[in-house]
Amino acid sequence: MRVGNSANTKKLFGVFHPDNMDGSLDRFFLKKNTVEQYPNQPDLTDMTRSEINVLSKNPNGFFLMVEAALIDKFNHPLDWERAAFDVIMLSKAVQIAKDFARTHPDTLIIVTPDHTHSGSISGVVHDAKPGHFREKVGVYAEAGYPNYPKANVEGYPSQIDVSKRLAFFYGNYHDHYETLHPKLDSTFKPAVKDETGKYVANPGYIQMQEDAIHMPGNLPSNQAQGVHTADDAVLNAMGPGSEKFRGFMDNTEVFMVMVEALGLGRNKSK
Numbered sequence: 607m608r609v610g611n612s613a614n615t616k617k618l619f620g621v622f623h624p625d626n627m628d629g630s631l632d633r634f635f636l637k638k639n640t641v642e643q644y645p646n647q648p649d650l651t652d653m654t655r656s657e658i659n660v661l662s663k664n665p666n667g668f669f670l671m672v673e674a675a676l677i678d679k680f681n682h683p684l685d686w687e688r689a690a691f692d693v694i695m696l697s698k699a700v701q702i703a704k705d706f707a708r709t710h711p712d713t714l715i716i717v718t719p720d721h722t723h724s725g726s727i728s729g730v731v732h733d734a735k736p737g738h739f740r741e742k743v744g745v746y747a748e749a750g751y752p753n754y755p756k757a758n759v760e761g762y763p764s765q766i767d768v769s770k771r772l773a774f775f776y777g778n779y780h781d782h783y784e785t786l787h788p789k790l791d792s793t794f795k796p797a798v799k800d801e802t803g804k805y806v807a808n809p810g811y812i813q814m815q816e817d818a819i820h821m822p823g824n825l826p827s828n829q830a831q832g833v834h835t836a837d838d839a840v841l842n843a844m845g846p847g848s849e850k851f852r853g854f855m856d857n858t859e860v861f862m863v864m865v866e867a868l869g870l871g872r873n874k875s876k
């Protein structure tokens with residue numbers, strides 16, 4: 607993908623998909639979802655590089671927001687592997703910004719989410735462990751280490767359906783089948799509407815995997831997806847002004863720091 611590489615480009619507008627773009631797990635490895643139909647979707651790193659190239663031509667500086675929006679969009683349908691791959695993609699985009707900041711030390715970089723989801727790693731699933739399904743989840747000292755292949759030069763493990771996988775569980779969900787396996791064919795579609803309009807566990811997954819566990823939802827049955835949660839979010843920052851991010855802050859304070867860093871005004875409440 608070559609966008610914004612011309613030395614004279616001053617404005618850029620890119621639309622690459624009529625719906626959500628595909629995540630890095632599908633684009634680089636599985637080739638599922640809509641990758642066959644749209645094989646030339648740019649990566650977030652391509653877009654970040656192009657945007658910085660164009661915006662940095664402004665002698666008065668610039669503001670750039672880069673969002674890895676699919677992290678959220680994969681967490682909603684409880685597809686944590688796809689979300690995790692796009693976290694890797696985001697961290698590569700941040701590296702591009704950091705490389706720019708090395709030669710432009712007046713750059714403030716802020717990395718933060720706008721909300722959380724309820725997922726956490728609880729241990730490691732061992733296919734070889736004896737017992738039925740959930741007995742294969744090793745926790746604490748029994749967890750051991752997963753056996754994903756070492757990250758490739760791009761920073762991604764090339765395989766996720768390994769015999770020792772991270773056991774990742776969400777705290778809020780609609781009815782679904784827990785398969786303890788990555789969804790290699792397409793993004794997880796945990797629930798479908800029944801004839802009464804309620805969302806129920808997608809029977810496709812029990813057909814695919816007989817020992818999948820039915821998880822009765824803890825959200826109202828009109829919810830098609832997992833929901834955002836109210837945990838404290840992590841914020842990382844570097845560069846001039848980053849020292850103003852300390853301890854617990856209200857999210858609206860982030861805006862104030864940005865305004866000051868851009869020289870648009872001062873936070874009078876302080």
Ligand SMILES: [Zn+2]
Nearest residue numbers: 678679682834
């Ligand atoms: Zn969301």
